[in-house]
Amino acid sequence: MKPFALAALLLTSAVAHAHQPVMDMAPRWDGGYGFQTRVERFDDVTTTWLEGVYTWDRSVRATFKLPYHDGDLGDLVLGVPLKRYFNQGAKTGNWSFTPQVQLPTGEDGEWDAGASFSYSTETSSFYQLYDLYTWGDRTGLDVNLGLAFPGRGSGLYTLWDVSLLASDEGDRVQTGPVFVYFRKNVIFRAEYKHLVYERNSDWDGGFVNVGLGFVF
Amino acid sequence: MSYLFKIVAFASALASFPAHAENYVVDVNGIVCQFCSLGVAKKVSKLPFVDRSQFNNGVLVEAEEQKVVFAVKPGATMDRQALFAAIEDGGYDPIEVYELLPDGERRAWSP
Numbered sequence: 001m002k003p004f005a006l007a008a009l010l011l012t013s014a015v016a017h018a019h020q021p022v023m024d025m026a027p028r029w030d031g032g033y034g035f036q037t038r039v040e041r042f043d044d045v046t047t048t049w050l051e052g053v054y055t056w057d058r059s060v061r062a063t064f065k066l067p068y069h070d071g072d073l074g075d076l077v078l079g080v081p082l083k084r085y086f087n088q089g090a091k092t093g094n095w096s097f098t099p100q101v102q103l104p105t106g107e108d109g110e111w112d113a114g115a116s117f118s119y120s121t122e123t124s125s126f127y128q129l130y131d132l133y134t135w136g137d138r139t140g141l142d143v144n145l146g147l148a149f150p151g152r153g154s155g156l157y158t159l160w161d162v163s164l165l166a167s168d169e170g171d172r173v174q175t176g177p178v179f180v181y182f183r184k185n186v187i188f189r190a191e192y193k194h195l196v197y198e199r200n201s202d203w204d205g206g207f208v209n210v211g212l213g214f215v216f
Numbered sequence: 217m218s219y220l221f222k223i224v225a226f227a228s229a230l231a232s233f234p235a236h237a238e239n240y241v242v243d244v245n246g247i248v249c250q251f252c253s254l255g256v257a258k259k260v261s262k263l264p265f266v267d268r269s270q271f272n273n274g275v276l277v278e279a280e281e282q283k284v285v286f287a288v289k290p291g292a293t294m295d296r297q298a299l300f301a302a303i304e305d306g307g308y309d310p311i312e313v314y315e316l317l318p319d320g321e322r323r324a325w326s327p
Contacts (some may be wrong), residue, residue: 026252027254027255028255028306029258030255030305085307087247089246090248092245092246092247092248122249124280152250155249155250182251185251185254
């Protein structure tokens with residue numbers, strides 16, 4: 001893999017690491033599991049992710065994330081989201097701490113580790129997520145805020161995302177819309193984030209992410 | 217005599233008619249989204265007393281009102297403890313369960 005492509009992959013990985021593994025919303029039931037594939041593009045680099053989750057009970061999950069880029073598999077990321085849910089009438093939410101480790105499974109792979117701390121709540125009409133994470137020299141904050149439109153057996157979320165990243169490679173702020181649609185056990189997510197601020201880097205363009213997931 | 221025959225025949229027909237499943241409703245804290253609550257539907261539908269021929273495998277999640285409706289097999293007894301455990305395994309916190317009358321009204325449930 002070319003050095004530039006590797007560096008770009010690491011930077012896009014920082015975005016991927018930021019979010020709660022696979023899906024914040026589900027599966028929150030004992031013995032639940034799910035898979036998701038995502039394609040993301042940032043700074044002229046396209047990466048495909050295969051992600052999976054298993055839920056022992058609502059407070060403990062295990063996750064994996066495997067990137068694929070330019071014909072090569074990247075480094076596998078394993079995580080253990082520890083969640084504390086609260087259910088209050090027409091509102092639900094959770095606090096979450098997620099330690100993660102990166103295994104050197106890819107070409108030029110390397111060990112790494114990180115963690116995130118997040119808080120999310122939702123009602124039948126509103127959703128919010130705040131995710132503070134650190135990974136190597138990178139520290140970031142992701143915020144998702146928006147409206148939910150529930151249907152019978154399906155639903156739509158229209159959210160706005162703000163992502164802040166500070167790292168040795170540079171700092172940036174990206175923001176843009178997120179659309180999430182689910183029907184039964186299938187969830188689709190599409191987002192675009194525009195680079196509105198960058199410092200000490202030559203990043204360019206927007207971030208695009210499209211994913212399809214299944215939970216059982 | 218003719219009236220007596222008709223009454224007996226009517227009673228006999230009623231007795232042979234299959235009994236309707238009983239419906240129950242349980243209020244659940246935090247259910248606001250169908251996708252997030254898939255586990256509740258899954259766990260409740262697997263309970264042995266649930267009539268899977270009704271609703272969606274026996275269960276109807278009404279996320280807008282934080283309630284779950286389920287059908288119980290004719291002649292079966294609803295097990296409140298198992299029901300609450302299933303909902304908790306599904307990721308949510310049950311409040312109380314009621315019998316659901318045909319007119320949509322609730323009636324306090326007692327074993």
